Amino acid sequence: MILLTGYQITEQIYSGINTAIYRGIWEQENLPVIVKTLKSEYPTLEEITRLRHEYKIRKNLRNIETIVNSYRLETHQNSVALTLEDFGGLALSKLLTTQKIKLKHFLEIAVQLAQSLGEIHQNQIIHKDIKPHNIIIHPETYQVKITDFSISSRLVRENASPSYPNLLEGTLAYISPEQTGRMNRAIDYRSDFYSLGVTFYEMLTGELPFNAIDPLELVHCHIARIAPAPHSLKPEIPEAISAIVMKLLAKTAEDRYQSADGLRFDLETCLAQLQGSGNISDFTAGNADRAGQLLIPQKLYGREAEVAALLSAFERISGVEPPQPPLAKGGLSELSQSTGEPPQPPPC
Template sequence: MIETKTIKVDNYQTLELIHKSERTLVYRGINLENGQSVVVKLMGNEYPSFNELVQFRNQYAIAKNLNIKGIVKPYSFLRYNNGYALIMEDIGAISLVEYQRQLSISVEQLIEIALQLAEILHHLHQNQIIHKDIKPANILIHPETQEVKLIDFSISSLLPKETQSLQTPNVLEGTLAYISPEQTGRMNRGIDYRSDFYSLGVTFYELLTGKRPFESEDPLELVHAHIAKTPPTIPKTQVPTPLANIVMKLMAKNAEQRYQSALGLKYDLEKCRVEYEETGKIEPFALGERDLCDRFLLPEKLYGREKEVQTLLNAFERIASPKLPIPPTPFEKGEGEKGEEQK
């Protein structure tokens, strides 16, 4: 790992380490030419792999062309030792992880944060970008202004849709605790912008309850939970029911059951905010009334094959339950080749 000492990159100098992970080191720094405060992000591995280099460069390549208020703007991308250094604007913000560690997030604050994130995702998705790694650590908030920004586009995709191949949980793209079922590569379906809604739902769930919906040290158990398990119900004593329902809708296993647009999500959150500000509570209402998909998507669900699907399920049940009698085959009934010839 690179030492956490004062580092000089071109005309930038680091001042203090503000975040450290296995893959990256993030410093608050200064531009020595004009005194401007910046954030310097370095690669954590002294000898990064080709894939690490590509991902690190990807966050600059995507973010530099985006004119979106809700993302941190990159200034420059420089060579540093065997890797790269990314220089970004410094807005004086901290991650939601750090913010929640210092202060508890109220329902009113959560709604405001959620509204800003819905707006950011709307602009990203309009630009055909799937973030693919939404989590509290990648969301910044200014402690005083409460302004929210989204960071880290290292594994983001510029494609409207992509396919995730089957891989071991240890090498999956994204953070395992927050990835959508389709990102696991075990759902036989593509990844599109609605994958971000699932990760956003997991993030909201954690901010509201203080813990993630699924927690395990076993990667395969986490993958199974995302695909097949229903998250524990959010207590009504902690969160108004409509807000909890929004979170659960975001975390639907099938993309077709989630929100189909960030604007649809924003509309429901606006209703929650107005009513909570006026009355201090939120009455139940139908979700998704203004949730309209703005693009053509072919559903990855089998329609019109209920009879055939049920036949397959019945056959599976018979094989899985040896106590159930196995019906005779067509040959045992005398309906084999002879029967077919007679027909």
């Protein structure tokens, strides 16, 4: 337990690598609070700056009821402590370990998450770490709020730098392909939709879309592999809901939902059908979706021949194993003029 002037700390509810989270009472206001602190006795400037950054982000979002709002940033010994509202909720990750979420409750939670993300994005903020640990749910009312804005960005678009998997911002099991920094694509608000898709997948099936242990293999899965559709793992999941999840998990941002409103419309349609008839009919996911922001597509158009030539050359040089001198690595190489014709293989 920590000693924080003006607060009565009652229990520790989370302990991570760098942070610890407590539940307590703000004595001056007689309010239940969540207290987030840094674990190190002498935290680095980067750790303190990140907590201050989170406070500033939350302060700008105080008009949004679907996020966990902040109260104060307190000085605590050699560090700082962030005090947050406590509405009696539990992390979705903890809820998933104790009970199976019914389809109706899943849709009710999903609708609220879509609304919350929409409001966050309208304020020009990318969350960048949507996952069950950062989704707080009241166990009785199923009220939902999003928390942890420590790595959130106020930029409409930003570039991720290639880095070792353990140094990437976000949580590796939930990050979008572009957030890995290995796709030469900028991060925008649609990155949150991919992470939300991973979260939905876990809520519905009880497992992650990719279960690789090696970090580099997991990065490869996010970039190149297609996860099995949820209804193929759990046949009781309606195909319409499965299609929504798979659209969120699209590898390129242009193929995902383009707005939280479009996602929310599809989820509310499913919920209305389930409540009305007990069944959910198939429909085209994203049919009512419209772009939430003006973004220039990052796809390549009209370059099919050139892309095919590059892939063909890659297959040739990677599939040949010529004699190598000691300590030499790699395959053959090719160089071709951009004539539109595929390069020819080198003579044997």
